[in-house]
Amino acid sequence: MRVLVCGGAGYIGSNMTEMLVREGHTPVVLDNLSKGHRRAVRNAELVEGDFGDLAFTTALLRDRRIEAVMHFAAFIEVGESVDQPLRYYDNNVTRTRTLLEAMEAAGVERFVFSSTAAVYGMPDTIPITERIEKSPINPYGETKWAVERMCHFQSQTGRLRYAALRYFNACGAGFNATIGEDHQPESHLIPLIIQAAMGRRESIKIYGTDYPTPDGTCIRDYIHVEDLCRAHLLALEKLERESELVYNLGNGKGYSVREVIDTVRQVSGKSFNVVEVARRPGDPPVLTADASKAIGELGWKTAVTNLEAIVDSAWRFHTKHPDGYEE
Numbered sequence: 083m084r085v086l087v088c089g090g091a092g093y094i095g096s097n098m099t100e101m102l103v104r105e106g107h108t109p110v111v112l113d114n115l116s117k118g119h120r121r122a123v124r125n126a127e128l129v130e131g132d133f134g135d136l137a138f139t140t141a142l143l144r145d146r147r148i149e150a151v152m153h154f155a156a157f158i159e160v161g162e163s164v165d166q167p168l169r170y171y172d173n174n175v176t177r178t179r180t181l182l183e184a185m186e187a188a189g190v191e192r193f194v195f196s197s198t199a200a201v202y203g204m205p206d207t208i209p210i211t212e213r214i215e216k217s218p219i220n221p222y223g224e225t226k227w228a229v230e231r232m233c234h235f236q237s238q239t240g241r242l243r244y245a246a247l248r249y250f251n252a253c254g255a256g257f258n259a260t261i262g263e264d265h266q267p268e269s270h271l272i273p274l275i276i277q278a279a280m281g282r283r284e285s286i287k288i289y290g291t292d293y294p295t296p297d298g299t300c301i302r303d304y305i306h307v308e309d310l311c312r313a314h315l316l317a318l319e320k321l322e323r324e325s326e327l328v329y330n331l332g333n334g335k336g337y338s339v340r341e342v343i344d345t346v347r348q349v350s351g352k353s354f355n356v357v358e359v360a361r362r363p364g365d366p367p368v369l370t371a372d373a374s375k376a377i378g379e380l381g382w383k384t385a386v387t388n389l390e391a392i393v394d395s396a397w398r399f400h401t402k403h404p405d406g407y408e409e
Contacts (some may be wrong), residue, residue: 083318084108086148086190088133088215089155090126091118092198093309098152099126099309110146112139113155117405119264134177136184143188150192151185153178156226159269160200163222174225174366181231186241192321193233193244194314199303199330199369201227212248212281212328214274219364234326243325245317248370249334250303252310254392255399261307262399264406271339272304272393275346276400278354286354288339290361295368301336303370306386306395309333316380329380330343332371337389349393387401 089095090111102109162172200223218224236242255262277283291298
């Protein structure tokens, strides 16, 4: 298929683009490079532009004969979304509405959307199933949920077939550790710890050590980026027969902050400072996925199931690219 990958120069989008190429598809990357990196796009056409520009995006869909769209171009920083909610609603909701309008105008029906576990807020039931009430506690989660609802209603018209894939913690570096995370500034736990291990950060902070967990620190579900991308391919195929798909994507196993820190120490062989500070507001003790629906309906399964392998891939990427993609 000819697939438009919005945000395809970013972390997950660039891994997805590489997987599409390797599976025989023809991806076209659309990215304004405000967050993405030109060097992360290796084997596909890169079109620099704004997915929220209706005329431009409609023309691109038609000119490249696009058959499906994958959307990775959202803003993703929770703290930033609290500080700048209008900016998040503009990019994540308003511009995505425009993208869907462009798809309708160009007659493109298949849409794979990167959603998030943040749509669940702070659920009482763990592991989290897709049926749990959606109660986002920040603008980031709210904008993702708003897009899911928009897709649902558009699918009822018969002009959209969509999959909403609710990520837990995407991590690791794909394709032999050659495509990894390069965020400015970095906010994800594993690369932050790796920066400390590389001596590029004075310390790593643990926010709260008195949670009701075995070691007192928060537990999260980490999924390798290639496993995440593989689910997108399966969802894309299933949209040939279905009009509305919603899946959690996670390993179903949680690791605490201390366990992640210890794993980085083990993989890197480095020591670094760890500072214990107060809890952050809104951090649930445990967030893990029940991904049985994706496993059963898509035939999906994770290939990288242990934290050491995930961290090893990230460590290899960051040691080869200590300053990121250096563009």
